[in-house]
Every structure is written in C-alpha cells, then in structure tokens.
Amino acid sequence: MSLRLRLNLMVAGLNLGFLVVLTWLLVDNHRSSIQEEIEAAHRVTVQVLGTAAQTSRVFGSAPAVMVDYLQSLGRVRANEIRLYSDDGVLRYTSPPATYKAGRRAPEWFEARMRPRLEGTVIRLPGARIEIVPDASRAVLDAWDSMSAIFLLGLGFVAVLHVALLLFLRRLLQPTEADAQRLVATTQQLAENREVMRLIQAGVEEERKRLARELHDELGQSVTAIRLIAASIARSGESGGAVQGSARIDGIAAGLYDSVHRIVRELRPAVLEQQDLAAALTDLRREWRVLHPEIELALTLEGDLGDLGEAVTLAVFRCVQEALTNVLKHAQASHIRLAVARREGRLEVSIEDDGRGVAADGQAADVPSAGHGLVGMRERVVALGGSLDAAACVDGGFRVSMVLPLQGDSE
Numbered sequence: 001m002s003l004r005l006r007l008n009l010m011v012a013g014l015n016l017g018f019l020v021v022l023t024w025l026l027v028d029n030h031r032s033s034i035q036e037e038i039e040a041a042h043r044v045t046v047q048v049l050g051t052a053a054q055t056s057r058v059f060g061s062a063p064a065v066m067v068d069y070l071q072s073l074g075r076v077r078a079n080e081i082r083l084y085s086d087d088g089v090l091r092y093t094s095p096p097a098t099y100k101a102g103r104r105a106p107e108w109f110e111a112r113m114r115p116r117l118e119g120t121v122i123r124l125p126g127a128r129i130e131i132v133p134d135a136s137r138a139v140l141d142a143w144d145s146m147s148a149i150f151l152l153g154l155g156f157v158a159v160l161h162v163a164l165l166l167f168l169r170r171l172l173q174p175t176e177a178d179a180q181r182l183v184a185t186t187q188q189l190a191e192n193r194e195v196m197r198l199i200q201a202g203v204e205e206e207r208k209r210l211a212r213e214l215h216d217e218l219g220q221s222v223t224a225i226r227l228i229a230a231s232i233a234r235s236g237e238s239g240g241a242v243q244g245s246a247r248i249d250g251i252a253a254g255l256y257d258s259v260h261r262i263v264r265e266l267r268p269a270v271l272e273q274q275d276l277a278a279a280l281t282d283l284r285r286e287w288r289v290l291h292p293e294i295e296l297a298l299t300l301e302g303d304l305g306d307l308g309e310a311v312t313l314a315v316f317r318c319v320q321e322a323l324t325n326v327l328k329h330a331q332a333s334h335i336r337l338a339v340a341r342r343e344g345r346l347e348v349s350i351e352d353d354g355r356g357v358a359a360d361g362q363a364a365d366v367p368s369a370g371h372g373l374v375g376m377r378e379r380v381v382a383l384g385g386s387l388d389a390a391a392c393v394d395g396g397f398r399v400s401m402v403l404p405l406q407g408d409s410e
C-alpha cells in the first residue's frame with residue numbers, strides 16, 4: 001500500500017470518527033432536551049386543565065362547559081387533548097399543529113428520540129379529558145437542526161480532507177533539488193556500471209592474451225624440450241643420459257599439462273562456444289572426473305544459446321568461483337546448479353549441502369577477506385543484475401543471481 005493511500009485512509013478514518021462522535025453527541029443532547037421539554041409542557045397542561053376541571057364542577061354540566069373552554073384554549077404545545085363524555089362519545093379533540101404542518105421526522109428517528117412519557121386522564125362529572133404528550137414537533141425541530149449541523153460538519157470534513165491531502169501531496173512531492181540529486185545518482189550508477197563492465201571486458205581480454213602467450217610461447221618451448229629429450233634418449237648410449245632425458249621428458253610433460261590447464265582456465269570453452277548450456281555441460285563432465293566424490297546436478301531451462309558474450313561469460317565465471325568455493329569451504333557431497341531463462345531474465349543458483357551454517361547461526365567460515373564473492377557481485381551488477389550469497393537456514397550455502405536479458409519481453 002502506498003504512503004499516499006495510507007495517509008488518505010488515515011485522514012478519512014479520522015474524519016469519519018469525528019462525524020460519528022459529533023452525531024452521537026447531538027443525538028444525546030437533543031434526546032434529553034426533548035424529554036425535558038415534553039415533560040414540562042405536559043405538567044403545565046395537566047395543571048391548567050386540572051384547575052379548569054375543578055371550576056367546571058362548580059358550574060355543573062361539565063362536558064358542555066369544558067368543550068367551550070377547550071375550544072377557546074386551542075392547541076397546547078406538545079400535547080393532544082381529547083374530551084370524551086361518559087358514554088364514550090368524543091366531544092372534543094385539539095386542532096392539529098400549524099407549526100411545520102404536514103412534516104414529520106423519519107419514523108426511525110422519531111422512535112429513537114421520542115420520550116417515554118405516559119398520558120394523563122382527568123376525570124370530570126360525566127366526562128374525562130385525556131392529555132397525551134406529542135413530541136412530534138420537538139423531534140422534527142431536533143431532526144432539522146441535526147441535519148443542518150450534520151451537513152455542515154460533512155462539508156467541513158470534506159473540505160478539511162481535501163486540504164489535508166493537498167498539503168500532504170505538496171509535502172511528499174520531491175523538490176527540484178531532490179529530483180536533480182536522483183538524476184545525478186542514477187547517472188552515476190549507470191556510469192559505474194559501465195566502468196565495471198569495461199574493466200571486466202579488459203580483464204577477459206588480458207586473460208585471453210595471457211592464454212595465447214602461454215600456449216604459444218611456453219607450450220611450444222616445453223614441446224621443444226620434450227622433443228630434444230626424446231632425441232637424446234634415442235641417440236644416447238650411456239644409461240645415465242637415457243635416464244636423465246627420460247626425467248627431463250617427465251618433468252616437461254608435467255609442465256605441459258600444467259600450462260594446458262592454466263590456458264583452459266584462462267580461456268574457458270565458453271569464450272569459443274558462446275553457448276552457456278554447452279559450456280556448463282562441459283564443466284560438469286570435467287567436474288565428474290576431477291571430483292567424483294561431490295555430485296554436481298545440473299538443470300538447464302529455456303534457450304541459453306543467444307545470451308551474448310558478456311552474460312554468458314559472467315555466468316560461467318561466477319559458476320566457476322561458486323564451485324571452487326564449495327571445494328574450499330563447504331565439505332559438501334551434493335551441489336545443485338540451476339540455470340533458467342524466464343520472463344526476460346536469467347536466474348542462476350548454486351546450492352550445496354555443506355556445512356554452510358555453524359551452530360551460532362553464522363556462516364561456518366567467517367567470511368574472509370576473499371575476492372570471489374565480491375568479484376561475482378561486480379560482474380553481475382555491471383550487467384544490471386543482482387546476486388545473493390548466504391548460508392541456508394537448514395544447512396548448506398546458496399548463491400543466486402538474476403540477470404536482466406536485453407531484448408527479452410518482461
């Protein structure tokens with residue numbers, strides 16, 4: 001969830017809370033004031049009509065006198081007055097309210113605000129007066145004033161919300177200086193990447209040259225020594241010369257093998273083949289011969305044929321270093337090497353089942369001042385990718401890389 005959305009929701013929540021509290025306070029306030037008003041009006045009406053009833057008894061024929069009196073009294077606020085003769089005939093009922101005539105508050109609101117108040121019956125000779133509290137006008141007043149306040153509050157809250165959001169937007173908007181700094185940093189990063197890429201390319205070029213020199217100079221010289229030693233052995237008669245030349249040939253053969261191995265390492269097959277899948281398959285074949293005690297499982301996924309020299313070489317070199325690290329640090333018996341081309345990127349992982357994590361939760365070997373992982377990361381970052389290397393929680397060590405592939409669809 002973005003920061004802006006979170007702030008939006010927070011402000012909306014606060015505003016909503018404010019409205020709820022405001023409504024609750026208004027309802028509470030109006031309910032008690034309606035209760036008090038209706039009670040007071042009812043008490044006064046009962047007193048007035050009670051006094052009139054006493055007087056009517058003195059004058060005799062109660063219903064007729066009372067009807068005249070009630071008609072002259074008219075409507076009393078917040079009360080319905082009805083006069084029934086003893087035979088049950090309705091002789092008088094007070095006129096309907098003219099105040100806000102024809103309007104009522106919604107039924108649910110009336111039910112909530114109406115005071116719990118019983119009506120009063122005043123007995124007369126031959127008749128009875130019923131006085132029923134009628135809170136509908138007071139409730140309608142409360143409804144009108146609350147609606148106005150609520151709408152006003154809503155408008156205020158809406159304006160406040162918009163103002164706050166505009167303010168926050170301004171506050172969160174990067175300034176001109178921020179934007180310039182960001183652009184400068186991005187440029188710097190791109191330049192650094194380019195420099196690293198050029199350095200890597202230079203290093204590879206230098207390796208190629210060294211391999212060539214070693215092969216052409218040293219390799220050929222050693223071959224020449226071996227040929228001379230062979231001719232001495234053929235022509236020599238004394239046993240000492242034959243033995244000596246055989247030793248020279250043996251040493252020269254060893255030297256030749258060493259030179260070849262160095263040349264192969266300096267100039268991996270991948271440089272010639274340009275095919276990562278073939279180069280890794282070769283590497284595994286070689287591994288099986290040299291380290292049969294550690295099983296290397298290789299999984300390849302997707303087309304690894306046209307990755308380009310930079311990516312192919314970077315991956316190959318990183319795999320070489322990770323495998324060397326397994327030999328040096330892991331004491332593993334299994335390695336899983338997986339390379340997959342997926343959704344515009346190349347994912348590579350090298351995982352072993354070695355001693356990766358010590359009892360204290362740290363990598364078994366305290367990371368040394370080695371250059372292997374640093375160099376791997378530099379290679380990957382130079383190509384716009386990322387690398388993670390860490391001991392696995394359940395043992396072993398894992399190096400994983402992700403490299404973007406230009407031209408692949410995301």
Ligand SMILES: Nc1ncnc2c1ncn2[C@@H]1O[C@H](COP(=O)(O)OP(=O)(O)OP(=O)(O)O)[C@@H](O)[C@H]1O
Pocket residue numbers: 325326328329330352354355356363364365366367368369370371372373374396397
């Ligand atoms: N497979 C692994 N298992 C356990 N620890 C590892 C593994 N790979 C790397 N490490 C740890 O990470 C450290 C850093 O590795 P890195 O390759 O950078 O340095 P190095 O191998 O010690 O030296 P260099 O590669 O420069 O010869 C290692 O010293 C080791 O502690």
Ligand SMILES: [Mg+2]
Pocket residue numbers: 321324325370371372373
């Ligand atoms: Mg290393």
